[in-house]
Amino acid sequence: MGDVAEEEIYGAFREQALALEEGGADACCIETMTALDEACIAVKAARENTKLEVVCTFTFDKTIDATFRTMMGVSPAEMASALVKAGAHIFGTNCGNGMAQMIEIVREIRATDKTTPVLVHVNAGLPQNRDDGIFFPETPAMMAEMVPEIIAAGANIIGGCCGTTPEHIAAIVRAVKEE
Numbered sequence: 001m002g003d004v005a006e007e008e009i010y011g012a013f014r015e016q017a018l019a020l021e022e023g024g025a026d027a028c029c030i031e032t033m034t035a036l037d038e039a040c041i042a043v044k045a046a047r048e049n050t051k052l053e054v055v056c057t058f059t060f061d062k063t064i065d066a067t068f069r070t071m072m073g074v075s076p077a078e079m080a081s082a083l084v085k086a087g088a089h090i091f092g093t094n095c096g097n098g099m100a101q102m103i104e105i106v107r108e109i110r111a112t113d114k115t116t117p118v119l120v121h122v123n124a125g126l127p128q129n130r131d132d133g134i135f136f137p138e139t140p141a142m143m144a145e146m147v148p149e150i151i152a153a154g155a156n157i158i159g160g161c162c163g164t165t166p167e168h169i170a171a172i173v174r175a176v177k178e179e
Contacts (some may be wrong), residue, residue: 006041013045017052025177027053031094031121034059034070036078040086047087054156055119056083057094060105068105084113094121095161097144101126103153110154117156124163136163140171147175 007171020028033039039056048052058079060068069075076085076093083091086134093105102122109118143164150158158176160168 006037006142009038009041010045013042014049017046017050021050021052025052025091025162028057029055029057029119031055031057032059033057034074035072036074036082039079040082043083043086043088053089054087055090055092055150055153056086056088057092057119059096060093061096062101068101068108077112078110080109084116088116090105090117090119090157091119092119092155092157094119095123096126098123098125099143099150103146103150106150106153106155114154118154119157119159120150120155121159121161122150122164123161124165124168126164127163134163138168140165143168144171147172148179151176151179166176 017028030039030042030046032168033042033056040060043054043056058070058074058076060070063069068077073084080091091108093102097105099122102120106118106120122143122144124136128135130135148156158172160172
C-alpha cells in the first residue's frame with residue numbers, strides 16, 4: 001500500500017523464512033494473500049535465501065459479475081501466472097470459501113497453469129452469524145462429497161481452514177483415498 005519499502009518487506013519475509021528453516025521446517029506457507037506484489041516478494045525472499053519448499057495461497061471472493069478476485073482485484077489466473085514467475089513450488093487458495101466455490105477457483109487456476117501443484121485449504125462453508133456466534137454450515141459429509149470434483153478440477157493438496165474440525169479432515173482423507 002506504499003507505506004513500507006519493498007526492501008523492508010523482503011527483509012521481513014527473509015527473516016521469517018530463515019527462522020523456519022533454522023527451526024527445522026521443510027516448507028513455508030505464505031497464505032491468505034491478496035496483493036501480487038507482496039506475495040511475490042515473500043516467495044522470492046524464501047526462495048532466494050532458503051532451501052524450503054515455498055507454498056503461497058491467496059483468498060478470493062466472488063464478485064457481483066460472478067468472477068473471483070482478491071480484495072486487491074487479483075484473479076486466480078493472475079495469481080497463478082505471477083507466482084510461477086516468482087518461483088513458488090506450490091500455490092493455491094485458502095479461506096473465505098466453501099468447497100463449491102473452491103472448485104471454481106481451482107478450475108481457473110488450472111486453466112492458467114497445468115503443472116504446478118495446487119493447494120486448497122477450504123472453509124467449512126461460508127461463515128454465518130448466529131445468536132450463539134459464528135457457524136460454518138458445511139458438515140464433514142458435505143465437504144467429503146465434493147472431494148472428487150475438486151480433485152477433477154485440479155487440486156493436488158486438500159486441507160481445511162476456518163470452521164473445519166478433525167472430523168472434516170478425516171472425511172476429506174477418506175474421500176481422497178476412495179478416489
